[in-house]
Amino acid sequence: MMKVVKFGGSSLADAAHVEKVVQIVQEDPDRQVIVTSAPGKRFSGDIKVTDLLIKYANATLAHDQSPKYVDDIFSRYQEIGNAFHVPATVLQDIKAKLVALPTQTYPNDDYLMAAFKAHGERLNAELFAACLTQAGTKARFVDPKEAGILLSDDPNQASVLEETYDNLNHFTVGNEKLVFPGFFGFTKNGQIATFARGGSDITGSILARGLGASLYENFTDVDAIFAANPKIVDDPEPITKMTFREMRELSYAGFSVFNDEAIIPAIQGQVPINVKNTNHPDLPGTLIVPEKDVTTKKPVTGIAGSNRFAALYLHRYLLNKQVGFTLKILQILYKYGVSYEHMPSGIDDLTIIFDRNQLDNDTIHKMCADINNTLHPDTLEWIDDYAIIMVVGEGMRAKIGTIENIIRPLADHGIAVHMINQGASRISIMLGTRESDADNAVRYIYQHFFSKAKLTI
Ligand SMILES: Nc1ncnc2c1ncn2[C@@H]1O[C@H](COP(=O)(O)OP(=O)(O)O)[C@@H](O)[C@H]1O
Numbered sequence: 318m319m320k321v322v323k324f325g326g327s328s329l330a331d332a333a334h335v336e337k338v339v340q341i342v343q344e345d346p347d348r349q350v351i352v353t354s355a356p357g358k359r360f361s362g363d364i365k366v367t368d369l370l371i372k373y374a375n376a377t378l379a380h381d382q383s384p385k386y387v388d389d390i391f392s393r394y395q396e397i398g399n400a401f402h403v404p405a406t407v408l409q410d411i412k413a414k415l416v417a418l419p420t421q422t423y424p425n426d427d428y429l430m431a432a433f434k435a436h437g438e439r440l441n442a443e444l445f446a447a448c449l450t451q452a453g454t455k456a457r458f459v460d461p462k463e464a465g466i467l468l469s470d471d472p473n474q475a476s477v478l479e480e481t482y483d484n485l486n487h488f489t490v491g492n493e494k495l496v497f498p499g500f501f502g503f504t505k506n507g508q509i510a511t512f513a514r515g516g517s518d519i520t521g522s523i524l525a526r527g528l529g530a531s532l533y534e535n536f537t538d539v540d541a542i543f544a545a546n547p548k549i550v551d552d553p554e555p556i557t558k559m560t561f562r563e564m565r566e567l568s569y570a571g572f573s574v575f576n577d578e579a580i581i582p583a584i585q586g587q588v589p590i591n592v593k594n595t596n597h598p599d600l601p602g603t604l605i606v607p608e609k610d611v612t613t614k615k616p617v618t619g620i621a622g623s624n625r626f627a628a629l630y631l632h633r634y635l636l637n638k639q640v641g642f643t644l645k646i647l648q649i650l651y652k653y654g655v656s657y658e659h660m661p662s663g664i665d666d667l668t669i670i671f672d673r674n675q676l677d678n679d680t681i682h683k684m685c686a687d688i689n690n691t692l693h694p695d696t697l698e699w700i701d702d703y704a705i706i707m708v709v710g711e712g713m714r715a716k717i718g719t720i721e722n723i724i725r726p727l728a729d730h731g732i733a734v735h736m737i738n739q740g741a742s743r744i745s746i747m748l749g750t751r752e753s754d755a756d757n758a759v760r761y762i763y764q765h766f767f768s769k770a771k772l773t774i
């Protein structure tokens with residue numbers, strides 16, 4: 318029985334939190350592999366170390382050599398290191414690595430950015446291994462290079478290469494605690510590459526699969542994954558158990574508590590995930606498993622909303638009769654290196670939904686002009702203000718009429734629904750709304766399905 322345990326930035330933000338993390342690691346001998354994020358926000362309005370490193374990278378690119386960037390970052394590690402009385406050499410080494418970042422050579426600015434960002438986790442893993450050792454538990458830092466965590470050549474949006482799992486298969490977990498930095502790995506050329514933001518969850522999941530863990534524990538700052546984002550809905554119900562499929566859809570659509578790509582390695586390795594609170598480790602948290610008992614009494618497990626989308630609406634009469642129309646659109650997207658998220662269609666209409674974070678204004682402009690010139694649609698409209706609401710639940714499969722219960726509260730409150738996608742996934746219904754309506758849509762749907770009076774129906 319071996320557990321991989323990941324601690325998010327909120328769990329490692331300062332010495333008081335690191336103290337709790339040390340206790341959590343020490344109280345269960347199965348917690349042998351630890352994954353650390355960079356120190357996160359200590360209070361609302363604080364800046365995560367990853368964001369401080371991004372500022373430092375941008376300053377370096379702008380030839381700004383002010384020492385304030387290193388000072389701000391180093392002070393975060395120093396506060397933790399001093400509280401644990403780690404040997405002076407540990408903190409000296411952290412400072413030296415930060416100072417050296419601008420002097421290294423990088424293939425281009427994107428790789429420079431990746432290397433700077435990765436040091437948030439790298440230095441925190443080194444520091445945490447020293448803190449554990451100080452607290453009497455034998456621990457060592459593991460470089461992702463040593464473990465063979467190989468990533469694609471996308472420096473800031475990398476994905477894991479399959480060889481990683483062969484490499485991890487040969488990696489031995491002994492008696493000492495192993496502390497891995499999350500968020501980054503190495504390309505085959507030996508360059509640092511990071512996952513997208515929030516990617517330390519992915520590292521934990523890769524290690525859980527690759528090292529054959531019995532459980533992947535993901536420690537954060539909430540008691541559970543709730544049925545709706547607690548920043549949108551007051552005091553939402555905790556989800557005690559959900560399936561991998563439910564988690565994947567909910568995290569895709571806004572449950573930022575668990576990165577949406579991070580579920581994939583856990584699914585491949587069939588490793589259950591337990592999301593728990595570092596501040597209340599005795600609570601059960603949320604268990605994410607391959608299958609669960611389904612009840613139609615509670616068809617909806619969670620409701621998520623995300624504003625990170627944009628849509629291209631296209632109307633042309635007899636679109637359904639035109640051979641190769643969609644192909645031509647896809648060729649244009651391919652030409653600009655753009656992937657799409659969803660493409661719901663009618664007889665004469667097509668809506669293409671994009672992840673807005675993947676697109677800059679120049680690309681949007683050129684892509685729309687190309688579509689206009691090549692396909693001559695009757696109407697072409699770019700909708701920048703687009704949100705997706707996802708209502709998810711394994712129980713929806715067997716329950717008739719759920720769609721009505723989702724739409725009715727929105728209609729009652731005057732919220733327009735621009736798109737409904739039901740059927741593609743059997744366990745979710747996706748709605749498109751204006752960004753300004755997204756939070757209220759989540760609130761009204763939540764109220765309908767989770768208020769106690771409604772549940773007894
Ligand atoms: N449905 C949800 N349930 C719980 N937390 C959620 C949900 N949706 C969004 N969150 C947010 O996710 C946060 C935890 O994720 P994150 O900030 O990435 O933590 P960490 O620093 O531990 O990686 C919570 O503080 C909460 O605000």
Ligand SMILES: N[C@@H](CC(=O)OP(=O)(O)O)C(=O)O
Nearest residue numbers: 325326354367514515516517
């Ligand atoms: N530190 C990185 C990676 C990460 O996963 O962080 P966290 O576990 O705090 O979400 C980020 O801020 O994106």
